[in-house]
Amino acid sequence: MRILLVEDDSHTAGFIAKGLKEDGHSVDLADNGKDGLFLATTETYDAVVLDRMLPQLDGLTVLRTLRGAGNRTPTLLLTALGDVEHRVEGLRAGADDYLVKPFAYAELSARLDSLARRSGAADGEPTRLRVGDLDLDLLKRVAVRDGKRIELQPREFRLLEYLMRQAGRVVTRTMLLEAVWDYHFDPQTNVIDVHISRLRQKIDHDFDTPLLHTVRGAGYRLGE
């Protein structure tokens, strides 16, 4: 992927750029809002990572200008302010996702993957999801693996659906909480891990190949 990174803190920028390059992306870096806006309008990118607080032109203004000009490049907004109001403000300005500093690189990487994929697979909602021999029928709300039906609670179904939509990609705990529980909050304990292990019990227990993997230091990944 070709990614534009607009971030004024050189250390954070270097750290993100290094990670993205290691993941095989090509990265253009701008350290102020003006240059960022110039690059975003003149070049074509698969995704933009945009800091909210920037010299010369702040991130929200850059984003509004881009969206106003019809540029729909998936954008991940970075911020040190984790307020709900700020998040809502950022999403209203046209951000596709929002990440609060400090974050682990894995979190950024996972969200960026998810963003790029979301924009790529815009051609109609699927009614079935399939990963390996696991089938999820979104209309009948039924999960079947290798011909065997798996009984799922509604929340477990949503969890599995989200994991399957992100199949092959790392999904962080925060992403799961936001997507499956719809709340922005700080989980006190690893409450999400227990849900995952219950789900794993149902979809992986009686089968030879595990599908739900734990990615250490990052989150989870569903795939063969």
Place this chain on the structure above:
Amino acid sequence: MTARLPRISPRSTSARLALAVAASFMIAFVLLDAGVYYAVSALLTKDAREVVRSESADLVAIQRKAGRDGLIAELRARAAASDDPDMLYALADPDGRIVAGNYARIPDHPAGARWIEFHDHSVDDIPRVVAGLQLLPDGDVLLTGLRMRSEDGFLALMLRIAIAALVVAALLGALAGWLTTRWVARRLHGLDATAARVGAGELGLRAQVDDSDDAFDRLAHRFNAMLDRIEDLLGGVRHATDHIAHDLRTPLTRLRHRLEQLRDRAEYEGSAATQTELEAAIAETDQLLQSFGALLRLARVEAQAPTPEAEPVDLHALAQDALELYAPIAGARDVALHDAVRATRVRGDADQLFQMLVNLLDNAVKFAPASSRVDVRLGEHEGRAVLEVADHGPGIPVEERERVFDRFVRLERHRGSPGSGLGLSLVRAIVLRHGGRVELLDNAPGLRVRIGFPSA
């Protein structure tokens, strides 16, 4: 606002004050009255003596001019038709027999006395008499006296008026004392109520001042200045911690990045031991970052304006989601979550209210003994939305219950368990922002957290 006045008991300061005021009034009045009475009485006696002296001098002059017979004639004439019926005359010969006059005897008196006082028993009202004795050259004794009828009547009237005035003064004193007491009590009651509520955590509250610059107003001003200072100090401490958290976050994030890079290199180089060590270091850093994050979140909630105008949030749905979120973790410890939640709405921020529920459930499940139950109740009570989370864990001793809301306070015996010591601080900040109240109660055994919100 109508201040509830304290009852006046005899031992209370206010009652003592009322009595003291009344007593002072009475003592002052008695002293004043006695002084006036004796002054007037002395003045009247002096006047009477003056009258008696001049009468006596007249008579002595007559005796000198017209002799004893002339005096007797004059006395008889006066006894027959006196200018003043209260004047008494008596002339006694050296043997003590009355020769002339309108009074029949000379009362016993010390030898050589010039002035005597006695009561005239010859008339019904037995008036006091002030009399002068004059020894005449021929050995006779002339008594000239004045019945003090009008003077004593005047004094008696004065005494009656004084007593009446004293009664009125005592009543007025008691009334003034009572009113003063009431006024003082009301002024103090305001201060007292403010102090009590500030003590209970409403640090923004101030005593009412009326700018009259009286002692109470000055006290209220000083009291408020003291509260300002306390708030400043607390704010200072809070700001310091928040700044520390904010400023340390960036270097900590860099530290985490470096550790991550080191771990990746170790992974690449295949040194598993180093990798494990670095994993642990990253986990520790994450915990620090999480604490700082919680601290900043807390600071933000505390700085936010209250939410009376916010959209109503379905607290019932939030509670069910939170219960569902915690069901597996509770199940893993065989802790049963019993819920009795009814439709309840509160105005505010859904994410924050969910955070509050999560923190409460997290605590309850964490401290609940294995195979026990945690009760979550939610309902409307007297126009308020009431949420209760009760566990059967070790509970919190009464003397610690206020303290656990402070930042980083973790009870001694909980030191070993995971947690930042900010969970309940955040709960309280969220509850206060939503205009609610949080109480920690005994669940015998265990802790029962009760939260009341104004319901939407």
